[in-house]
Amino acid sequence: xTEENKGLVDNxxxxxxIQVLEGLEAVRxxxxxxxxxxxxxxxxxxxxxxxxxxxxxxxxxxxxxIDLFINEDNSITVRDDGRGIPVDxxxxxxxxxxxxxxTVLHAGGKFDKGTYKVSGxxxxxxxxxxxxxxxxxxxxxxxxxxxxxxxxxxxxPADPVKEVGTTDVSGTIITFxxxxxxxxxxxxxxxxxxxxxxxLAFLNAGIRLNITDRRVVKxxxxxxxxxFYSENGLEEFVKYIDRSKESLIDDAIHIVTExxxxxxxxxxxxxxxxxxxxxxYVNNINTIEGGxxxxxxxxxxxxxxxxxxxxxxxLERLKIEVSGDDFREGLTAVLSVxxxxxxxxxxxxxxxxxxxxxxxxxxxTGEALGYYLEEHPKEARIIVEKVILAATARHAARKxxxxxxxxxxxxxxxxxxxxxxxxxxxxxxxxxxxxxxxSAGGTAKQGRDRIFQAILPLRGKIxxxxxxxxxxxxxxxxxxxxxxxxGVTIGTxxxxxELNMEKLRYHKVIIMTDADVDGSHIATxxxxxxxxxxxxxxxxxxxxxxxPPLYLMKRGKIExxxxxxxxxxxxxxKYADGNENAVxxxxxxxxxxxxxxxxxxxxxxPEHRALRQVTIENSADADMVFSxxxxxxVAPRREFIEENASYANIxx
Numbered sequence: 001x002t003e004e005n006k007g008l009v010d011n012x013x014x015x016x017x018i019q020v021l022e023g024l025e026a027v028r029x030x031x032x033x034x035x036x037x038x039x040x041x042x043x044x045x046x047x048x049x050x051x052x053x054x055x056x057x058x059x060x061x062x063x064x065x066i067d068l069f070i071n072e073d074n075s076i077t078v079r080d081d082g083r084g085i086p087v088d089x090x091x092x093x094x095x096x097x098x099x100x101x102x103t104v105l106h107a108g109g110k111f112d113k114g115t116y117k118v119s120g121x122x123x124x125x126x127x128x129x130x131x132x133x134x135x136x137x138x139x140x141x142x143x144x145x146x147x148x149x150x151x152x153x154x155x156x157p158a159d160p161v162k163e164v165g166t167t168d169v170s171g172t173i174i175t176f177x178x179x180x181x182x183x184x185x186x187x188x189x190x191x192x193x194x195x196x197x198x199x200l201a202f203l204n205a206g207i208r209l210n211i212t213d214r215r216v217v218k219x220x221x222x223x224x225x226x227x228f229y230s231e232n233g234l235e236e237f238v239k240y241i242d243r244s245k246e247s248l249i250d251d252a253i254h255i256v257t258e259x260x261x262x263x264x265x266x267x268x269x270x271x272x273x274x275x276x277x278x279x280x281y282v283n284n285i286n287t288i289e290g291g292x293x294x295x296x297x298x299x300x301x302x303x304x305x306x307x308x309x310x311x312x313x314x315l316e317r318l319k320i321e322v323s324g325d326d327f328r329e330g331l332t333a334v335l336s337v338x339x340x341x342x343x344x345x346x347x348x349x350x351x352x353x354x355x356x357x358x359x360x361x362x363x364x365t366g367e368a369l370g371y372y373l374e375e376h377p378k379e380a381r382i383i384v385e386k387v388i389l390a391a392t393a394r395h396a397a398r399k400x401x402x403x404x405x406x407x408x409x410x411x412x413x414x415x416x417x418x419x420x421x422x423x424x425x426x427x428x429x430x431x432x433x434x435x436x437x438x439s440a441g442g443t444a445k446q447g448r449d450r451i452f453q454a455i456l457p458l459r460g461k462i463x464x465x466x467x468x469x470x471x472x473x474x475x476x477x478x479x480x481x482x483x484x485x486x487g488v489t490i491g492t493x494x495x496x497x498e499l500n501m502e503k504l505r506y507h508k509v510i511i512m513t514d515a516d517v518d519g520s521h522i523a524t525x526x527x528x529x530x531x532x533x534x535x536x537x538x539x540x541x542x543x544x545x546x547x548p549p550l551y552l553m554k555r556g557k558i559e560x561x562x563x564x565x566x567x568x569x570x571x572x573x574k575y576a577d578g579n580e581n582a583v584x585x586x587x588x589x590x591x592x593x594x595x596x597x598x599x600x601x602x603x604x605x606p607e608h609r610a611l612r613q614v615t616i617e618n619s620a621d622a623d624m625v626f627s628x629x630x631x632x633x634v635a636p637r638r639e640f641i642e643e644n645a646s647y648a649n650i651x652x
Contacts, residue, residue, distance in 0.1 A: 024132035024155035049126035057082030075177035084143035205233035234267035259360035268333035291352030296361035329390035396471035431508035439592035447596035466630035512546035
């Protein structure tokens with residue numbers, strides 16, 4: 001055989017090269033395609049999939065209590081008191097229905113309209129995916145007075161379904177341990193799971209959801225646990241989100257109705273802030289990108305409030321036109337719809353596309369809000385006055401925006417004076433460090449790589465945007481400098497208030513502050529500003545927080561940087577046999593304490609630095625934390641600090 005012919009054989013592409021993935025093998029090969037990713041988010045998503053099945057039973061009216069246990073070995077147990085998964089023989093597949101549900105993709109009762117009217121989750125791929133990605137899964141079914149059990153490993157059954165005893169209750173118990181060869185993280189976080197259960201309790205009134213963490217034993221010998229139950233559903237959810245804000249109206253406006261076969265539930269209230277917070281759900285899935293249900297709600301809200309304001313002659317003296325945005329300022333609303341055949345735009349299921357839902361939500365909101373305004377004239381007047389204030393502030397803000405966007409002949413290119421720009425003009429490779437004060441700025445300017453790293457020093461603490469009116473924010477010099485330096489403007493073709501990122505000059509915006517209390521406060525102030533006014537930057541993954549080292553440890557000629565106390569202790573143990581006095585510790589309180597070389601090598605050099613990317617997992621949670629930390633109320637802030645501060649060394 002010649003070399004040429006041999007090469008042809010090696011490159012042959014025939015039927016034998018076509019691989020067919022049997023059963024759940026596809027899920028194990030491409031897990032991210034089914035559950036989003038294999039890090040922390042995907043790990044917690046497995047729990048959501050199992051709970052969604054129990055919630056579907058509850059929505060059908062057969063289940064009232066769902067228990068979630070985090071076991072000592074980081075496995076998960078979910079128990080419900082529903083009908084139990086059927087175990088009888090499945091004609092089509094030739095095995096028990098339980099085995100079919102657990103091992104076949106796109107199998108479940110949600111495709112049969114008679115079984116479930118609506119259902120959440122990822123439509124038939126849920127629990128079988130969990131099974132495929134678990135090293136061990138045990139399904140225990142209590143049904144018709146008998147107990148059935150089947151165990152699996154990596155999606156494959158260990159034995160057929162066995163009858164193991166009798167029972168006087170019904171329901172399903174699923175216990176699974178995620179496969180550590182697939183997931184990069186295998187430790188479950190209590191707070192993430194508790195937040196989701198709380199959210200589900202609010203979205204599905206009358207269902208009790210309990211969580212127990214068997215890894216944490218309290219002083220009295222019991223496990224750490226919480227129970228979530230909501231009687232009034234979304235009304236309580238809105239009050240929970242707004243609990244750290246000052247309310248404008250006494251009670252939340254609560255709408256529960258059904259239009260064109262679509263169950264719609266809405267709860268809304270107004271507060272004294274200047275932000276709009278609308279959270280939307282379809283079949284318990286948080287649609288963070290909105291969709292037709294959000295469009296219908298906004299349309300009805302603006303139309304109904306405008307009509308009321310015109311009829312009551314309250315807008316007569318107003319010299320400026322009121323826009324749709326003004327009706328939503330200070331609004332907190334939660335909108336939940338249940339749709340039989342939801343059509344989502346995109347794979348992530350975060351934007352609803354059903355056109356009929358728009359009309360249903362529009363009609364429901366318009367009717368209920370019209371009745372509310374007529375029956376509550378005092379609250380209606382307060383809301384309209386808030387709208388007038390918003391319109392006046394928007395007008396002032398527009399003038400301030402024009403000031404930002406208009407380049408003065410004196411400033412040349414329009415860049416703020418203190419910005420030390422980089423020479424590269426490619427936004428994809430450029431990054432800007434926002435640093436506190438000129439001392440850190442000077443060191444950063446000396447230590448940076450001038451080709452792609454820019455430095456913007458801020459004068460101390462920027463304005464707390466949580467407490468300020470929009471036009472006051474835009475009149476603040478430091479904030480104007482951030483807008484100008486980044487090259488972003490306010491206003492797109494679709495939305496006059498939306499951030500326009502077409503001319504964004506840096507794809508990495510890195511907050512670099514001192515490792516002390518003031519530094520943390522400044523970082524929080526900047527993050528508050530980004531969350532409230534430059535949210536798209538965070539959504540696109542452009543915002544990072546630098547992690548400068550806390551200590552420089554020295555023993556003779558040995559030097560080592562440490563980022564936390566554990567690393568510092570390890571150095572002492574390694575080089576000084578645990579004797580703290582034998583080593584020299586330098587604690588960096590400020591970036592200015594480092595020289596340019598040290599700052600570059602530890603914090604700014606892309607090859608060695610560690611950056612923390614700022615992401616938003618749950619909008620409602622993030623909003624609540626910012627309102628609590630940066631708002632007016634002191635008590636919730638104190639409570640948060642006491643709960644989350646593990647220890648404090650006070651230099652008395």
